[in-house]
Amino acid sequence: AQSVTQLGSHVSVSEGALVLLRCNYSSSVPPYLFWYVQYPNQGLQLLLKYTTGATLVKGINGFEAEFKKSETSFHLTKPSAHMSDAAEYFCAVSGTASKLTFGTGTRLQVTL
Amino acid sequence: DTAVSQTPKYLVTQMGNDKSIKCEQNLGHDTMYWYKQDSKKFLKIMFSYNNKELIINETVPNRFSPKSPDKAHLNLHINSLELGDSAVYFCASSQVGGSNYGYTFGSGTRLTVV
Numbered sequence: 001a002q003s004v005t006q007l008g009s010h011v012s013v014s015e016g017a018l019v020l021l022r023c024n025y026s027s028s029v030p031p032y033l034f035w036y037v038q039y040p041n042q043g044l045q046l047l048l049k050y051t052t053g054a055t056l057v058k059g060i061n062g063f064e065a066e067f068k069k070s071e072t073s074f075h076l077t078k079p080s081a082h083m084s085d086a087a088e089y090f091c092a093v094s095g096t097a098s099k100l101t102f103g104t105g106t107r108l109q110v111t112l
Numbered sequence: 113d114t115a116v117s118q119t120p121k122y123l124v125t126q127m128g129n130d131k132s133i134k135c136e137q138n139l140g141h142d143t144m145y146w147y148k149q150d151s152k153k154f155l156k157i158m159f160s161y162n163n164k165e166l167i168i169n170e171t172v173p174n175r176f177s178p179k180s181p182d183k184a185h186l187n188l189h190i191n192s193l194e195l196g197d198s199a200v201y202f203c204a205s206s207q208v209g210g211s212n213y214g215y216t217f218g219s220g221t222r223l224t225v226v
Contacts, residue, residue, distance in 0.1 A: 034214050038153075043116075043202060043217040088153055099168055100215060102155040 002027045002093045006103035014111050019063075019078040021106045023091035026072065032094035033074040035065055038105075039087045047089075050074060061085070086110045115139070118203050118218035125193055126226055133188045133221045135203030142207065143167075144186035145215065146178060149200040161186050193225045 007022040025031055032051050036044040048059025055067040065076045074091060091103040116137045125131050137144065145168075146158040160168035161180040175191040190197060200222050204215035 036214075036217075041220075043219040044155075044204075044215075045217070046214045049214050090155065099157055099160065101157075105153045105155075107153075 002031065002101045004091050004093050004101060004103035006089075006091050006106050008106055009104065010107045010109065012109040012111060013081045015083055016080050019076070019081045019085065019108065021076040021089050021091075021108065023065075023074045023076065023103060024072050025074060025091070025093045027093055033065075033067060034092040034094075034100065035059065035063070035074075035076050036090045036092060036102075037061075037087050038090065044090065047076070081108075081110045083110050083112075116203055116205050116216050116218040118201075118221050120221060121219065122222050122224075124224045124226065127193055127195060129193050130189070130191045131193060131223070132190070133201055133203075133223075135186045135188070135218060137184055137203075137205040137216070139205055139216060141205035141216070142183055143205060144180065144183070145204040145206075146186065146188050147202040147204060149202060149220070151199070155202070159186075159188075190223075193223075195225050198223055198225045 003026045005024045034049045035047040037047050038044050047063050048057050050057050050067045058064045063078045065074050067074050088105045088107050090105050092100045119134050143162045145160045147155050148158055149155050158172050159178040163183045164180045177189045180186045200220045202220050203218040206215045207213050
């Protein structure tokens, strides 16, 4: 079985500051990992994904994440936060039968 | 536009009623899903269909019945609606072996049962 833990249901950063959203996973097989973003009253949009190969993956809007097998982590980062980054962020891990299991989400607030 | 589209976007109904939510994708994907997002934003899979066949059926009340007339459509019918059914329901689709590629989500249907 697969599971995801997102540390911090709410993260607040100043505009221009580093964004770090934490995700740890548990998987009985080599995992495929994803980050999704959800803006208010909208669906989920794929930010980036790790399947195989390079452990540092780059996504849209300047976000990136690093797969660390030894730490079972897949933290999401962005060097400089923008007001438009304020949203809910979900980490997800793939499971059997094409099933994605999501974390509980982290709400990112960006302040001036 | 290529997308996953859901209708209606908002649905307000009384307890005990029966309602349906429709989903269509024109991405050529073989697998479609229904997820429920509760008031705390938690996303939980309900059903998954691959090429019209049910492949995932989580612990969901029998009042919820998915129907897939073809691989581009996955509708969700809910009987005898209850207050606890109030949530946002998301349809999604993916390629074969979908978890390797991620899902494409619809914009959601906000169901409110009063």
